[in-house]
Amino acid sequence: MTAFRFELDAARDPRVVAFLRAHLEDMHRVSPPESVHALDTAQLRLPGIRFWTAWAQDALVGSCALKTIDSAHLELKTMRIDAMHRGTGAAQQLLDFVLTQAQLSGAQRISLETGSQDFFVPARRLYARNGFVPCAPFGSYQPDPHSCFMSRVI
Numbered sequence: 001m002t003a004f005r006f007e008l009d010a011a012r013d014p015r016v017v018a019f020l021r022a023h024l025e026d027m028h029r030v031s032p033p034e035s036v037h038a039l040d041t042a043q044l045r046l047p048g049i050r051f052w053t054a055w056a057q058d059a060l061v062g063s064c065a066l067k068t069i070d071s072a073h074l075e076l077k078t079m080r081i082d083a084m085h086r087g088t089g090a091a092q093q094l095l096d097f098v099l100t101q102a103q104l105s106g107a108q109r110i111s112l113e114t115g116s117q118d119f120f121v122p123a124r125r126l127y128a129r130n131g132f133v134p135c136a137p138f139g140s141y142q143p144d145p146h147s148c149f150m151s152r153v154i
Contacts, residue, residue, distance in 0.1 A: 030119040
């Protein structure tokens with residue numbers, strides 16, 4: 001598999017904006033509006049959020065972000081792999097990258113929210129294979145039957 005080039009990104013490149021728009025459209029297609037917690041491009045530029053894109057040459061392959069909950073706790077956000085790269089190991093490479101970034105930041109825990117619907121089964125399997133376990137809602141999240149909360153020590 002090709003090693004990706006990761007870029008700390010301001011989410012302004014039209015290719016990135018379109019990629020993120022497709023991510024939000026998918027989330028709204030499979031989840032009720034009150035259960036969509038994906039970030040838009042403006043939110044990805046807020047303080048306390050670091051957003052990366054993964055590239056194979058000039059092709060956008062994926063995205064991921066880390067949101068600071070507190071100095072020891074980060075949230076994984078906006079993890080997405082382009083449909084053409086799903087099932088190729090690209091998601092694992094992206095997750096390995098973001099976990100390394102979390103570790104380098106000095107955080108002790110990383111948590112995430114993903115959907116409970118069948119659409120999200122591959123994501124939940126990936127996270128479970130990488131040591132994430134179900135947890136209670138964290139940060140400002142509330143219990144939601146459409147959400148699955150997971151966390152792991154770094």
